[in-house]
Amino acid sequence: MPELLQFTFSGLTVGAVYALVALGFTLIYNASDVINFAQGEFVMLGGMTTVFLGLAGVPLPLAACLAIVLTVIVGLALHRFAIEPARGASAVVLIIITIGASIFLRGAAQVVFDKRFHSLPSWFGNDPIRFGGAAILPQSLVVLAGAVMIVLLLWVFIDRTLLGKAIVATAANRLAARLVGINTRRIVGLSFAISAAIGAVAGILIAPITLTSYDVGTLLALKGFAAAMLGGMGSALGAVVGGLLLGLLEAFAAGYLSSQYKDAVAFLVILAVLLAMPRGLFGRASVERV
Amino acid sequence: MRTILEHRLASIPVMTVIVLVLPLLFPSGYYYRVAALVLVFALAAIGLNLLMGLAGQVSLGHAGFMGIGAYAVAIGPAHLGVPSWLSFILGAALSALVAYLVGRPILRLKGHYLAVATLGFGLLLAIVFNNEAGLTGGPDGMPVPRLVLFAWPLRGPDTWYWITAASFLIGATLALNLIESPTGRALRAIHDSEVAARTLGVDVARKKLAIFVLSAVYASVAGSYFALLNGHITPDISGFLRSIELVAMVVLGGMGSIAGSLVGAALLVVLPQTLTVLHDYEHMVLGLIVMAVMIFLRAGIVPTVANALVRRI
Numbered sequence: 001m002p003e004l005l006q007f008t009f010s011g012l013t014v015g016a017v018y019a020l021v022a023l024g025f026t027l028i029y030n031a032s033d034v035i036n037f038a039q040g041e042f043v044m045l046g047g048m049t050t051v052f053l054g055l056a057g058v059p060l061p062l063a064a065c066l067a068i069v070l071t072v073i074v075g076l077a078l079h080r081f082a083i084e085p086a087r088g089a090s091a092v093v094l095i096i097i098t099i100g101a102s103i104f105l106r107g108a109a110q111v112v113f114d115k116r117f118h119s120l121p122s123w124f125g126n127d128p129i130r131f132g133g134a135a136i137l138p139q140s141l142v143v144l145a146g147a148v149m150i151v152l153l154l155w156v157f158i159d160r161t162l163l164g165k166a167i168v169a170t171a172a173n174r175l176a177a178r179l180v181g182i183n184t185r186r187i188v189g190l191s192f193a194i195s196a197a198i199g200a201v202a203g204i205l206i207a208p209i210t211l212t213s214y215d216v217g218t219l220l221a222l223k224g225f226a227a228a229m230l231g232g233m234g235s236a237l238g239a240v241v242g243g244l245l246l247g248l249l250e251a252f253a254a255g256y257l258s259s260q261y262k263d264a265v266a267f268l269v270i271l272a273v274l275l276a277m278p279r280g281l282f283g284r285a286s287v288e289r290v
Numbered sequence: 291m292r293t294i295l296e297h298r299l300a301s302i303p304v305m306t307v308i309v310l311v312l313p314l315l316f317p318s319g320y321y322y323r324v325a326a327l328v329l330v331f332a333l334a335a336i337g338l339n340l341l342m343g344l345a346g347q348v349s350l351g352h353a354g355f356m357g358i359g360a361y362a363v364a365i366g367p368a369h370l371g372v373p374s375w376l377s378f379i380l381g382a383a384l385s386a387l388v389a390y391l392v393g394r395p396i397l398r399l400k401g402h403y404l405a406v407a408t409l410g411f412g413l414l415l416a417i418v419f420n421n422e423a424g425l426t427g428g429p430d431g432m433p434v435p436r437l438v439l440f441a442w443p444l445r446g447p448d449t450w451y452w453i454t455a456a457s458f459l460i461g462a463t464l465a466l467n468l469i470e471s472p473t474g475r476a477l478r479a480i481h482d483s484e485v486a487a488r489t490l491g492v493d494v495a496r497k498k499l500a501i502f503v504l505s506a507v508y509a510s511v512a513g514s515y516f517a518l519l520n521g522h523i524t525p526d527i528s529g530f531l532r533s534i535e536l537v538a539m540v541v542l543g544g545m546g547s548i549a550g551s552l553v554g555a556a557l558l559v560v561l562p563q564t565l566t567v568l569h570d571y572e573h574m575v576l577g578l579i580v581m582a583v584m585i586f587l588r589a590g591i592v593p594t595v596a597n598a599l600v601r602r603i
Contacts, residue, residue, distance in 0.1 A: 086584060100577045100579075107570075271396070
């Protein structure tokens with residue numbers, strides 16, 4: 001029983017990060033149909049910038065804020081200089097552009113930062129909290145609380161503000177949104193900014209647990225993408241559920257079966273789910289027009 | 291002039307001449323090696339191009355099939371006592387079988403869902419290659435025995451250049467013929483609209499599976515060549531980044547353009563080799579070039595240039 005609790009908590013912690021990455025994928029996809037494979041690089045930028053500003057003597061809370069601002073600027077630049085000029089290109093061309101962007105950002109991080117692994121101090125120390133026989137890192141709770149807060153904030157923003165409703169309208173039908181006077185270009189830019197911010201926060205929250213380096217983005221993008229598809233592309237609820245599920249799957253597979261094959265188990269389950277539900281858990285059915 | 295240029299096999303003589311003349315410019319064996327690598331990846335890219343450019347089905351796991359081909363020529367002679375040439379053929383057959391078994395369920399998925407399913411498949415293979423150290427040597431990889439044909443060991447980058455060049459030209463000719471065949475037309479119909487294709491009497495599932503199997507065989511053959519050329523093989527051959535690289539080759543060169551696959555492969559094999567002079571800035575420049583090509587030549591390099599040329603004439 002303590003084992004189960006332990007695995008559940010570590011799974012939820014990692015899953016929360018996957019969920020945030022998947023949420024970033026979903027936001028950008030809904031607004032612009034772009035699958036942004038540079039999403040993982042936002043996570044890397046958040047963590048690495050905080051680490052290096054901290055090393056330069058900036059107090060960590062301020063460093064974290066600056067890191068988020070910088071990542072948002074990178075997200076906006078990505079939209080303005082790479083996605084916007086290629087407007088109207090096919091989906092796979094846009095994917096290759098974002099992959100090019102992720103190679104570029106990884107290369108830049110290698111030059112600006114370095115190639116070593118870095119960590120941030122935990123917010124509330126490293127003494128594990130005993131709970132039902134399981135040892136829980138305080139930082140895990142920070143990650144979970146942070147993820148819950150981001151999801152709630154995002155929900156309030158999308159559901160309660162005019163700007164948020166403009167995002168929903170753009171996601172639902174771009175042409176109709178333009179007809180009612182929404183500047184869809186700016187909305188797409190905004191979705192890149194929000195995704196970048198979410199990614200950066202995830203990177204800052206998880207850095208004390210999993211370490212960060214210039215190349216953590218690739219794997220996170222891959223897992224976040226898988227989580228988003230598991231949940232059903234375009235569904236924010238699906239992204240969160242998919243991310244948490246993927247984290248739990250990995251933790252249980254690593255704990256009960258084999259840590260070497262944890263990714264294999266996770267992907268086998270994803271394959272099985274997709275074969276049973278070809279649009280993911282919460283995806284909308286679509287009709288092909290001929 | 292136009293009719294010649296627009297003939298379906300027009301690019302074959304051009305590519306043949308390039309392949310024959312290019313070695314005259316090679317100052318050293320290193321150039322043969324890089325050129326052979328380009329041709330190997332071009333072969334894999336052609337296969338993926340048939341799947342993506344022709345049939346419109348995305349695969350983010352094609353490096354998995356390269357891995358099967360590569361490990362076949364490594365494990366066959368080393369552990370099972372099967373001669374290299376036979377392992378090569380058995381590897382291709384195994385890839386076809388795996389593609390057939392995996393393709394049946396997952397080709398029902400569409401678009402990004404297919405992408406994530408194929409991604410998972412490629413990852414599974416990479417994990418197996420990484421962890422079954424007794425058979426594959428684990429993350430460090432394993433040596434690949436030299437290919438011996440009729441008691442004649444194949445060695446030297448120039449030998450491999452001519453072998454891969456011949457294979458590439460054969461693969462390209464087959465692909466170009468397939469594109470203009472009834473099957474090719476059926477696949478293009480599927481690309482445009484599966485529902486419409488089905489209404490016209492195309493057996494959609496069957497055609498998609500057939501092209502998936504064929505593209506897997508292309509990848510497997512390329513993987514075997516890669517292993518034999520390198521003399522050493524690691525699980526990276528079937529990693530996610532390798533799969534992404536193959537997709538990027540197809541898209542950069544031009545989806546649906548066979549000559550484009552050669553150009554895309556050349557770009558992504560040669561660029562990293564030349565960019566090493568930039569040391570730390572290597573990846574930044576590579577990323578910028580990939581983005582710039584896609585933004586300014588969004589149909590891919592070869593189709594954009596070819597269109598511009600044809601309009602001139």
